[in-house]
Amino acid sequence: MIKVQNYADHAKELKNAVPTEPVLFLKPPSAYVKEGSPIVVPLYTSNLHHEVELGVVIGKGGNAISQTSAMEHVAGYALCLDMTARDIQDECKSKGLPWTLAKAFNTSCPVSDFIPKERIPDPSNVKLWLKVNDQLKQSGSTSQMIFSIPYLISYISDFITLEEGDLILTGTPKGVSAVQEHDELQAGIEDVVTISFRVQRQNQ
Ligand SMILES: O=C([O-])CC(=O)C(=O)O
Numbered sequence: 052m053i054k055v056q057n058y059a060d061h062a063k064e065l066k067n068a069v070p071t072e073p074v075l076f077l078k079p080p081s082a083y084v085k086e087g088s089p090i091v092v093p094l095y096t097s098n099l100h101h102e103v104e105l106g107v108v109i110g111k112g113g114n115a116i117s118q119t120s121a122m123e124h125v126a127g128y129a130l131c132l133d134m135t136a137r138d139i140q141d142e143c144k145s146k147g148l149p150w151t152l153a154k155a156f157n158t159s160c161p162v163s164d165f166i167p168k169e170r171i172p173d174p175s176n177v178k179l180w181l182k183v184n185d186q187l188k189q190s191g192s193t194s195q196m197i198f199s200i201p202y203l204i205s206y207i208s209d210f211i212t213l214e215e216g217d218l219i220l221t222g223t224p225k226g227v228s229a230v231q232e233h234d235e236l237q238a239g240i241e242d243v244v245t246i247s248f249r250v251q252r253q254n255q
Pocket residue numbers: 054055056057058061065102133135140221222223
């Protein structure tokens with residue numbers, strides 16, 4: 052699973068430079084969690100953030116995919132949360148270390164059911180939102196992305212061969228914030244899907 056930083060307003064809220072090329076990182080399949088199971092906060096973080104993102108599911112693998120043929124490689128979508136231990140990420144950034152423990156821990160990628168491609172005819176213009184305990188925190192549109200979905204598929208596939216079933220998370224809009232134990236996270240793609248997840252502390 053491949054992740055990118057892709058919205059200028061989110062880069063600004065984290066005081067990051069707006070990327071001129073996609074920033075890529077990976078999560079393992081063990082990071083996935085489906086509705087009905089909780090998001091478990093690792094013991095080592097005290098600042099776990101939600102990031103709502105559109106996920107692109109690859110149906111046909113390939114490498115060096117052109118932007119013009121990129122959408123032929125898409126099977127569909129998923130609504131995803133890129134759960135991020137922001138304190139650990141900040142520490143990793145300051146030490147020049149990889150973000151693995153900040154981004155790739157168990158349950159760090161809550162996902163919706165698979166959404167067939169036909170249900171989102173224009174993925175470059177869909178509204179994403181996220182609420183914590185009924186309070187709206189994130190509300191954005193994929194039209195605000197810096198790098199389009201075809202560009203991302205083409206860019207990534209130059210370095211990492213894409214395989215059927217790979218999921219590309221396309222970055223989060225602004226509004227990220229910390230979650231606490233017992234919080235209820237609800238997120239949606241307008242008119243397409245909603246998901247909800249509870250937050251649980253890891254047992255000592
Ligand atoms: O941790 C970050 O801010 C990078 C990222 O995943 C995003 O922009 O969605």
